[in-house]
Structures are given as structure tokens and as C-alpha cells.
Amino acid sequence: MTAAIRTVLGDIRPEELGVCDAHDHLFISSPALPGRALDDAVAARSELDAFAALGGRAVVQWTPWGMGPRAGELPALSRQSGVHIVSATGMHQARHYEPDELGRVRDSLAELFIRELTSPPVKAGMIKVAGAYHGLDGHARRVLAAAAEAHHATGAPIGVHLEAGSAALDVLDVLCGTHGVAPHRVLLGHLQRFPDASIHRQAAEAGAFLVFDGPSRAHHATDWLLLGSLAALSDAGHAHQILLGADTVTAAARSSADGPGMPFLLSGLRPRIERELGPELASAVFTENPARALAVQWRQP
Incomplete structure (x- = not known):
């Protein structure tokens, strides 16, 4: 069985992925974020085009089930822009859903995730879940258990929203x-929000991928520590486990609205990484590592 990356246009070989924004959003909505939905397909296309113009070839949308991922529109955007798109199934924190919506699926989460990973026409390529602040509440533990079950049934990687970067371990x-997921199938997100070098190192030593994301957000007081965190992990021998994403979640953050958006990864961050940490690390972070993190031997349950 050959490893493949599952995109919205079908499975591709890992070497086809190219330069990747490993955590972002083209569409997203939540009752916890009223009036802030990303729901403009024209703006999403513009963002993809700007990213592609700088050499970007792939974007991973971490928008899970029930938060407006608009998966049916992603194939056309991928074709039009020439950018591979990997979409997600899964579930975020309970506050992002109406109670009756949660009630309808609470006892069938694994089945829901498996269906979205394996059923045409648009198959998800990863499972998105979320921790709580400095711990795991009951909802998080239930979703993690369902994600693990879906992973074992399909092989899908699991991306994790860490609230304020906490609770990684x-x-x-x-x-x-508890659930037997291989650590290299786990992508821990938002680690730049909790820049504890010891925690980062322990997570890396366990074997997980470490995702540093969010340069499109103006309120991250820890962004200036990003390159130091990357350097520390690289020096400790974990350069092959680092991923980067823009995590654009507001319209104002998009490049078409004069925000940094997806393009900043390649116009701002990549040149700095190449200059200060070396072109080999930049190549690993943007191309080689995402291909390994997302490529799995898919199973049909």
C-alpha cells in the first residue's frame, strides 16, 4: 500500500504537494464568533492566487465539521488556483456549536468523521480536534476518542487546536x-502561543509534528519568539517535525484586505527563516515536513 495525501481533488503522491501552508482557513464560521465568518468564495480565490504567485502549492484547511467548511466549493477553488487543498473533518470545542447540533451527533462522532474521510465526492484528508485551556474537558476527551477511532479505521492524521498553545502533553x-495513535500521526497546532521550549521539546521527543501558525493574527504577543522556537527545535534535532501555517480566520487578516494572510508565509517568514536559520530548514518546514505529516496509507473501513 502506497502512502498518499488526500486532497479535495483526490489522492496525490507526497512529492506532488509542494510548498505548503500547513494550517489555514478558506471558510469558517462559528456562533462564538458572530459577524466574523469567512464566507466569501471570491476572497478565498484571491488569497489562493496570491499564495500561488509566490510559489505556494498547497493549503490545509483545518475547518472541521459544523463550522462552515463549505467542502463542496473547495474542488473548484483548487482547480482554478492550481493549489492543492486538504480539507478536514472533526470537531472543535463545544462553544463553536449550537447545543442541539452537538446533541444530534454526540453519540456517532467516529462514524461522522469516517464518512467525511472516505465518502465522495469530496473526501477530507485529516481530522481536526481541540483541547481545552491547560487541560482536557469532557467534550475534548469524547472528541479525541472519536478521532482516534476514525484514525485507526482510515489512517487519517489528526490535527489539534491547542487552546492558547496549552495542554500539548x-x-x-x-x-x-490511551487510544494508541502513533505520535507521528498527530499535528499539534498553535504552539507559538505557548512558547515553552521544554514543552515543545518533550512533544517533539514523543514524535509528534509541531505546528507554528498564526502570523496573520495581530494579537499574538508571542510571534516575535517564533524563530527562536524554531531554532531551538532544530538545534535539538527536530527540524523534520516543524510545520508552519498562517491560520487566517478573519476577512481583515487576508492579503486582499491589506492583512498578511497566506502570502506572508512566503513573502515574510520564509526569507527570514532562510536568512537566519538556513535554506535547508526552510525547505523542510514548507515542503518536506508537510508531505510526511499528511501522507498516510489510507484504509477503507
Whole structure:
């Protein structure tokens, strides 16, 4: 069985992925974020075009089930822009859903995730879940268990929203320790929000991928520590486990609205990484690592 990356246009070989924004959003909505939905397909296309013009070839949309991923529109955007798009199934924190919506699927989460990973016409290529702040609440533990079940049935990688970058080791303990998910199938997101070098190193030593994302957000007070965090991990031998994403979640953050958006990864961050940390690390972070993190031997349950 050959490893493949599942995009919205079908499975591709890992070497076809190219330069990748490993965590972002083309569409997203939530009752917890009223009036801030990303729901403009024209703006999404513009963002993809701007990213592609700088050499970007792939974007991973971490928008899970029930938060307006608009998966049916992603294939056309991928064809028009020439950018591979990997979409997500999964579930975020409970606050992002109406209670009756959660109630309808609470007892069938694994089945829901498996269906979205394996059923045409648009198959998801990863599972998105979320921790709580400095720990795991009951909702998070239920979703993590369902994600692990779906992973074992399909092989899909699991991306994790870490609230304020916290509880990374708790997540690994549950997914890997309790539910037997291989650590290299876990992508820990938002680690730049909690720049604890010891925690980063322990997560890397466990074998997980570490995702640093969010340069499109103006309120991240820890962004200036990003390159130091990357350098520390690289120096400790974990350069092959680092991923980067823009995590654009507001219209104002898009490049078409004079924000940094997806293009900043390649116009701003990549040149700095190449200059300060070396072109080899930049190549690993933007191309080689995402291909390994997302490529799995897919199973049909």
C-alpha cells in the first residue's frame, strides 16, 4: 500500500504537494464568533492566487465539521488556483456549536468523521480536534476518542487546536497513551502561543509534528519568539517535525484586505527563516515536513 495525501481533488503522491501552508482557513464560521465568518468564495480565490504567485502549492484547511467548511466549493477553488487543498473533518470545542447540533451527533462522532474521510465526492484528508485551556474537558476527551477511532479505521492524521498553545502533553497522553495513535500521526497546532521550549521539546521527543501558525493574527504577543522556537527545535534535532501555517480566520487578516494572510508565509517568514536559520530548514518546514505529516496509507473501513 502506497502512502498518499488526500486532497479535495483526490489522492496525490507526497512529492506532488509542494510548498505548503500547513494550517489555514478558506471558510469558517462559528456562533462564538458572530459577524466574523469567512464566507466569501471570491476572497478565498484571491488569497489562493496570491499564495500561488509566490510559489505556494498547497493549503490545509483545518475547518472541521459544523463550522462552515463549505467542502463542496473547495474542488473548484483548487482547480482554478492550481493549489492543492486538504480539507478536514472533526470537531472543535463545544462553544463553536449550537447545543442541539452537538446533541444530534454526540453519540456517532467516529462514524461522522469516517464518512467525511472516505465518502465522495469530496473526501477530507485529516481530522481536526481541540483541547481545552491547560487541560482536557469532557467534550475534548469524547472528541479525541472519536478521532482516534476514525484514525485507526482510515489512517487519517489528526490535527489539534491547542487552546492558547496549552495542554500539548495532555493531548498526546490521551491520543497516544490511551487510544494508541502513533505520535507521528498527530499535528499539534498553535504552539507559538505557548512558547515553552521544554514543552515543545518533550512533544517533539514523543514524535509528534509541531505546528507554528498564526502570523496573520495581530494579537499574538508571542510571534516575535517564533524563530527562536524554531531554532531551538532544530538545534535539538527536530527540524523534520516543524510545520508552519498562517491560520487566517478573519476577512481583515487576508492579503486582499491589506492583512498578511497566506502570502506572508512566503513573502515574510520564509526569507527570514532562510536568512537566519538556513535554506535547508526552510525547505523542510514548507515542503518536506508537510508531505510526511499528511501522507498516510489510507484504509477503507
